[in-house]
Amino acid sequence: MESAIPAELTVPRTRHPRVPDDFRPPYPSFVARHAPSVRQLVMAYLGSQGASGHEALDAALGGPDGPGHWDRATQVADGLPSDVVTAAYWDDPAVFDRWFARHREPWLTGGGGQGRWIEAIRPTVERYETIFGSRRRPEGVAVLAESFSGEIREHGYWGGMRDRMPASQHSPLHSPGELDVERDGARVRVRPRGSVCLIRSGQDWSDAAEDERRMYTEEVEPNLRAGMGFLREEGLAIGCFANRYLTVLDDAGSPTERTYGLSWWRTLAELERWSETHPTHVAIFGAFGRLVRAQGARTQLRLYHEVSVATPDEQWFEYVDCHERTGLLRAAP
């Protein structure tokens, strides 16, 4: 059993963890371990309102200063125009800056009238955490990590997400702010005044056997879909700026059996409150729990998330030719 906070980021505490030192989690979980030289990560979500025109982006992603890892997903049909979302990860912001200087404009203006957008953050490692139920297959930013940890202590209770973030040793991680909007024709920049919280929370049932697959699709997924829809349509009132429910695509552009929710929150605290007490998430949590208990050690459903809190200077939100319900535009005044 080890701490999710790596030794090099352990500092004298002014704030206590949520659980006493003798707490033992009821099941194992793991976190991504980056090389100690990694000080800041970049998560860039590149969106397209239309499936075409990704060839230039693919070349850029594979070219100089490209991301250490990327994947592509599409918004699950939900009454909105589908976005195709490319999630790209760097562990050196200087490399990202070079890449972004070269490819930002071509991406944003290459849609030929179709919406294009970029939502990117660069949290320091102090304000970022991951969790994985299994070490077999990293996803998202964890693909950049050196390794997985051993079994960690800070999970299996409400508040573990915060306790896994090194900054929680001394910071409330709370800097709520509304959104400023700068419009220049079809181009919109959104500038949150406070720190924002991003969660990518995923599930992969591609290895699940028949009965687990049936439980997932019939009992878990409808609750997940309802919760994602609630956040998208009504989340702003409880601090969710934007929510997308995405299906990962394979190299040929076909949907896989991996999905994730991508949610922007005004604060980590508001994400905590929804997760812990809102009926839509209580239903998701309950359904996942029933599946895991029914499957026991046989379970092949893989769950993970990554959560970041990024200060205003660590954020970039830019939209060109996008409809007004796109990403943070929806939450803009």
Place this chain on the structure above:
Amino acid sequence: MESAIPAELTVPRTRHPRVPDDFRPPYPSFVARHAPSVRQLVMAYLGSQGASGHEALDAALGGPDGPGHWDRATQVADGLPSDVVTAAYWDDPAVFDRWFARHREPWLTGGGGQGRWIEAIRPTVERYETIFGSRRRPEGVAVLAESFSGEIREHGYWGGMRDRMPASQHSPLHSPGELDVERDGARVRVRPRGSVCLIRSGQDWSDAAEDERRMYTEEVEPNLRAGMGFLREEGLAIGCFANRYLTVLDDAGSPTERTYGLSWWRTLAELERWSETHPTHVAIFGAFGRLVRAQGARTQLRLYHEVSVATPDEQWFEYVDCHERTGLLRAAP
């Protein structure tokens, strides 16, 4: 909006509350406010394994130095012999001590071979909290209070229970310990080595109209019963020393439409973990939430609890002629 912690018990913090200052609970709740002169409460549970022989106790309760309030309940049928439990409350330990000196032995030895027991604590007001969904009818220790508070801030999130306790401003409220047992013939004293946590958590559906009553009895109560049964039979592994699920009796000894769970825990932290994440309580929480949302402002279901953390010198556990599954005997080595 006010703090659950009264002004006279507010001290400089070394520990932070669970939520930021800008948190606003999604619905109102209230706490019992005692006179500032009240420094310590006494909760004495007097149990009888058999329904007869309460006349002497009734006289004692109504006599000199008797409790400010008491009620009587019976263990809901659950495969165990039924206990009749008289819960008595004092807000001055000196008065209780005089009463106890006179009535302890007559009570414990008056069963004529039927089991008798006493489980009592005297927490200071720093290590005690209440919560009520409505101010219409106090129950339990709150009957001793001067008044109810206005709407309080520290509820509607996991961790509110701890945050409402004044001692949480500076103490982890965590002193886990196992149980020592002293046997003297048919008499057993149990002496926990650590602080213990007691929760009385109740529900009153006597004012509920037809549809709410149906939802309570058909959808909520079965989950509650299952959770209570889990704690009674399997709770020790997760830190629950003992659990009883009780129906309050009216003056004629007939069951009312008010029940409560009475649970002894090794630590407040373990009570928190069960409440927040155990499938049995997630099911209870989900069912209560569905009822409250379905009923909206019409709801007449009244919910309350009182929670205390008592140090070893604030505890008294004594059993005479009791079966080995009684109260803390069950958890004794």
